[in-house]
Amino acid sequence: xxxxxxxxxxxxxxxxxxxxxxxxxxxxxxxxxxxxxxxxxxxxxxxxxxxxxxxxxxxxxxxxxxxxxxxxxxxxxxxxxxxxxxxxxxxxxxxxxxxxxxxxxxxxxxxxxxxxxxxxxxxxxxxxxxxxxxxxxxxxxxxxxxxxxxxxxxxxxxxxxx
Numbered sequence: 001x002x003x004x005x006x007x008x009x010x011x012x013x014x015x016x017x018x019x020x021x022x023x024x025x026x027x028x029x030x031x032x033x034x035x036x037x038x039x040x041x042x043x044x045x046x047x048x049x050x051x052x053x054x055x056x057x058x059x060x061x062x063x064x065x066x067x068x069x070x071x072x073x074x075x076x077x078x079x080x081x082x083x084x085x086x087x088x089x090x091x092x093x094x095x096x097x098x099x100x101x102x103x104x105x106x107x108x109x110x111x112x113x114x115x116x117x118x119x120x121x122x123x124x125x126x127x128x129x130x131x132x133x134x135x136x137x138x139x140x141x142x143x144x145x146x147x148x149x150x151x152x153x154x155x156x157x158x159x160x161x162x
Contacts, residue, residue, distance in 0.1 A: 059115045
């Protein structure tokens with residue numbers, strides 16, 4: 001009877017050890033998936049940062065171009081106002097250029113507004129990624145705690161089994 005109980009206890013211990021091994025494998029798999037997710041988030045954040053920097057550069061370029069075009073338009077208007085009536089055909093041509101420049105300015109203004117919206121969306125996305133990274137860090141901490149608890153339980157079980 002004692003031998004039967006010992007065999008039963010040994011089988012139960014083996015089953016528990018197998019279960020712990022399987023749980024440990026699952027935990028390791030989850031950790032690997034989590035680390036892969038964190039790496040993907042990090043890569044996405046890096047890409048977004050690059051896009052934000054590029055958008056900021058483009059916005060700056062557009063603002064510079066708008067300023068130059070405004071100055072160019074004002075300079076042209078001033079120069080051509082002072083010309084004589086003999087240059088009326090040139091004035092008509094410059095007026096047409098002014099209209100074209102005004103259209104370009106309007107397009108640039110629209111483009112600038114679009115970039116501003118993109119920057120706002122990028123900021124929101126960055127905040128969401130930061131929140132996800134924080135959640136991922138919490139999950140990693142919980143996972144580490146669970147792994148430590150599992151190791152402690154396995155050590156206790158091995159101590160008891162010994």
